[in-house]
Amino acid sequence: MKISRKEVLHIALLARVGLTDEEVDRLSEQLSNILENFEVLKQVDTTNVPPTAQSIDLRNVVSDDVIAPSLPLDDVLSNAPQKEADFFKVRAVLEE
Amino acid sequence: MVSNPNKLTIHEAHELLKTKQLSSVELTKACLERIRQVEPQVKAIVTVTEELALKQAEQADKLLAAGKASPLTGIPALIKDNMCTRGVKTTCSSKMLENFVPPYDATVIEKLNENGMVMVGKANMDEFAMGSSTENSALFTTHNPWDLSRVPGGSSGGSAAAVAAGEALYALGSDTGGSIRQPAGFCSVSGLKPTYGRVSRYGLVAFASSLDQIGPLTRDVTDCALVMNAIAGYDSRDSTSAPQSVPDYTKCLTGDIKGLRLGVPKEYFVTGMQPEVSSAINAAIKTLEGLGAKLEEVSLPSTKYALAVYYIIAPSEASANLARYDGVKYGFSYQQGSTMWENMEKTRQFGFGPEVKRRIMLGTYALSAGYYDAYYVKAQKVRTLIRREFDAVFEKFDALVTPTSPTLPFKIGEKAADPVSMYLSDVCTLPINIAGVPAMSIPAGFVNNLPVGMQLIAKPFAEETILKIAHAYEQAAGWVGRRKPEI
Numbered sequence: 001m002k003i004s005r006k007e008v009l010h011i012a013l014l015a016r017v018g019l020t021d022e023e024v025d026r027l028s029e030q031l032s033n034i035l036e037n038f039e040v041l042k043q044v045d046t047t048n049v050p051p052t053a054q055s056i057d058l059r060n061v062v063s064d065d066v067i068a069p070s071l072p073l074d075d076v077l078s079n080a081p082q083k084e085a086d087f088f089k090v091r092a093v094l095e096e
Numbered sequence: 097m098v099s100n101p102n103k104l105t106i107h108e109a110h111e112l113l114k115t116k117q118l119s120s121v122e123l124t125k126a127c128l129e130r131i132r133q134v135e136p137q138v139k140a141i142v143t144v145t146e147e148l149a150l151k152q153a154e155q156a157d158k159l160l161a162a163g164k165a166s167p168l169t170g171i172p173a174l175i176k177d178n179m180c181t182r183g184v185k186t187t188c189s190s191k192m193l194e195n196f197v198p199p200y201d202a203t204v205i206e207k208l209n210e211n212g213m214v215m216v217g218k219a220n221m222d223e224f225a226m227g228s229s230t231e232n233s234a235l236f237t238t239h240n241p242w243d244l245s246r247v248p249g250g251s252s253g254g255s256a257a258a259v260a261a262g263e264a265l266y267a268l269g270s271d272t273g274g275s276i277r278q279p280a281g282f283c284s285v286s287g288l289k290p291t292y293g294r295v296s297r298y299g300l301v302a303f304a305s306s307l308d309q310i311g312p313l314t315r316d317v318t319d320c321a322l323v324m325n326a327i328a329g330y331d332s333r334d335s336t337s338a339p340q341s342v343p344d345y346t347k348c349l350t351g352d353i354k355g356l357r358l359g360v361p362k363e364y365f366v367t368g369m370q371p372e373v374s375s376a377i378n379a380a381i382k383t384l385e386g387l388g389a390k391l392e393e394v395s396l397p398s399t400k401y402a403l404a405v406y407y408i409i410a411p412s413e414a415s416a417n418l419a420r421y422d423g424v425k426y427g428f429s430y431q432q433g434s435t436m437w438e439n440m441e442k443t444r445q446f447g448f449g450p451e452v453k454r455r456i457m458l459g460t461y462a463l464s465a466g467y468y469d470a471y472y473v474k475a476q477k478v479r480t481l482i483r484r485e486f487d488a489v490f491e492k493f494d495a496l497v498t499p500t501s502p503t504l505p506f507k508i509g510e511k512a513a514d515p516v517s518m519y520l521s522d523v524c525t526l527p528i529n530i531a532g533v534p535a536m537s538i539p540a541g542f543v544n545n546l547p548v549g550m551q552l553i554a555k556p557f558a559e560e561t562i563l564k565i566a567h568a569y570e571q572a573a574g575w576v577g578r579r580k581p582e583i
Contacts, residue, residue: 008457015415015460016422016437017453018445027457033516034458038404038471044478051476052483054306054336055532055556056293061335075199081429090424091436 001035003028102126102172103262103580106319110167113160120160120170123265124153124214127172131216131263134583140238140248140258142177143185144217152214159212167322169212174264176255177218178225179310180299181205184215188301189233190223192427192447202299203334204268204310204327211326216264220254223449224418225275225303227251228521231512232451239508240282241581242547246505249279255313256283260581266323267313272304273406274501274525276311277537281500281549284539284575286320286566287313291556292532293338296331304413305336307406307529316576317538317567321345324559340557348560349567354388356494356565363399364498364524372543377499380540380550383572384497384565391497394489398482402527405482407519408462408475409530414452415459421447454515483531490555495565498524500537500549524551534559538566539575 008028012019019027070076073086082089098104098112101123112118128146135141149172156170175181178188180198182205187193201209208215222232230238230253238253240246241261248257252269256279259267269276271289280287288311295310302308312323328342360381365374385391423429423443430442448456462471489496501521511518528535533556540550550569554561570576 003461007461011457011460011464014464015419015456016440016444017448017456018441019453020445023450023453027454030454030515031458031461034407035461037516038408041401041404041474041478044398044401044474044481046474046477046481049477049480051473052479053476054292055483055530056336056338058293058336058338063332063335071199078199079196079426081423081426081431088424091439093436095435 001032003031003035100126100262102130102265104265105315106167106171106265106322109171109265113170114165120153120156120214121150123170124149124172124216127216127264134261134263137244137583138239138241138257138261139236140220140254140261140263141174141217142187142189142220142235142254145184145215148184149214149216156212156214166211168208168326170214171266172214172216172264173208174217174219174255174258174267175205175215176221176252176267176269178221178270178301179204179268181215181218184218186218186301187235188224189221189235190447190449190452191234192421194428196426200299203296203331205299207327219252219258219267222251222253222451224301224452225251225270225272226414226451226455228274228278228518229511230254231508232449234449237508240505241583242284242545243505244583245507246546247282247508249282249505251275252313253279256280256285256287259283259285259313259315261583265315266319268310269313270300270308270310271529272307272410273529274522276313277525277535277549277551278501278522280313280537282505282547284547285313285315286317286536286538287311288320288324288536288559288562289528289534290324290328290559291338291534293336294534294557294559295327296334296337298331298333302417304410305417306413307410317563317570318346318349320536321349321563338557343560345560345563348564350564351568351571353384353565353568356389357492358384358389358391359394359489359493359496360391361394361396361399361496361498363396368520369499369502370504373499373502373504373548376541376543376548377550380569380573381497384569387568387572394493394496396485396489398478398485399527401478402482402530403519403523405475405478405530406526407458408471409479411455411459412462412472413459415456415463418452418456451515479530482527486531486533494554494561496553498551498553500524500551504543504546504548528553532556534562536562536566538570541573541575542579
């Protein structure tokens with residue numbers, strides 16, 4: 001399975017990871033090599049085998065509806081790169 | 097005055113603290129002094145919390161004087177830097193979180209604090225726990241105290257190296273595909289990855305949520321049991337934590353393993369394994385037989401698929417978990433772009449290192465339209481087969497014995513350029529996380545003065561079986577404390 005530069009750029013867009021030209025070249029080669037190692041799974045017959053998402057025997061865990069104190073606002077915002085009043089500050093999402 | 101108290105085990109130090117032959121402040125100062133002495137070479141610690149440690153030690157001495165001490169009270173510990181510590185930087189050894197100060201404690205930190213922990217610092221790791229050598233740390237590489245030109249293993253390499261070098265009496269690590277056990281093996285310490293769900297993951301920076309588990313790295317097996325007593329148990333804040341009650345893990349350390357049935361899976365002794373490693377493990381197997389255990393070869397044929405399954409599932413989960421690093425709420429934030437999207441892409445471009453980006457890309461690819469069934473769902477189905485094989489084997493056997501890693505600790509730089517060869521160093525440990533069963537690495541001697549680790553695996557929630565066998569072997573083999581790193 002060969003991953004082209006174009007595919008690398010498409011995945012990078014989905015993941016919102018900026019890449020230099022050099023990184024695109026390197027990832028195209030490295031991802032292709034890694035995917036080659038996944039080919040082995042094609043040999044496995046998984047007809048009628050259910051997928052396992054996690055290994056513990058718990059289903060639909062819900063917490064009790066109990067009111068508990070939240071973190072103080074100052075603490076929540078203490079690592080914010082940009083803030084204004086009691087809010088995280090972000091750039092406009094919709095451009096004009 | 098006890099000499100070099102920083103090199104004691106937890107249970108030895110506890111006896112001395114209880115009988116007033118040693119104070120926690122003295123013990124803590126010895127660790128801090130050792131940190132000053134060896135850190136320039138070992139580089140295991142990202143943040144040393146000297147002031148906090150001395151304050152906690154004074155507090156612990158009061159508890160000890162009042163007779164209110166638990167076995168961990170006043171004992172200096174190091175915490176892997178992916179567990180949130182209120183008011184103390186938690187970097188994940190990443191540029192992304194270089195200045196992140198958590199506003200809350202992880203559950204394991206709360207539990208250790210309730211037990212009177214003295215935290216001397218936060219341990220270096222591969223960035224976001226992705227790696228097997230600490231070379232992926234964006235801050236610096238940790239060196240193996242047994243040979244400074246070699247890696248300590250990873251991703252919990254700082255935790256393992258510091259315990260081996262006498263900088264702390266124990267450490268916490270996390271293990272997604274071998275990140276506690278492989279460094280424990282490389283540094284000749286004991287490291288336990290508990291059953292998935294046994295220890296709360298609340299406050300552990302998420303890498304692959306269905307595989308991650310926190311566990312102890314200690315100088316001996318008894319210490320491992322003592323730390324498990326403190327950190328295991330249900331937590332309402334982690335919906336995957338197990339409701340099962342927690343036993344006293346020291347009770348199983350009887351030394352008696354007569355008649356236990358141990359399987360030796362032949363698939364764990366194949367391609368790429370250094371012959372010295374398999375001879376060391378074979379010698380350990382002889383010791384276990386000498387103790388009355390019944391050993392028999394077994395087969396886990398799906399083992400050969402574990403690497404592929406792991407490197408689809410873990411990066412897929414990672415790509416989703418790491419989507420949160422967008423430069424808005426916390427962490428590194430690029431702000432010079434002309435649009436919101438440019439800022440987000442550059443935040444992730446400059447904030448993440450090469451391995452993290454590689455895994456985000458790999459996971460995004462495996463989850464993307466057109467490939468989801470072929471990669472992600474296929475891997476989840478093979479995961480079912482791997483788990484079924486373990487379940488079947490544990491019908492007949494109490495535990496399995498394997499090498500922890502196929503190689504001795506490798507040279508710094510030796511595998512850094514080739515991701516696939518680095519991934520292969522976890523080939524004996526990955527299947528365990530895929531199945532969600534518990535496993536431990538304990539010292540099984542030395543080859544050319546380099547440590548070899550033996551891995552013990554048991555069925556879900558059978559940590560006691562593992563600890564019992566590990567303890568019996570440790571007493572019979574006598575590796576612990578026989579040698580000390582020259583540093």
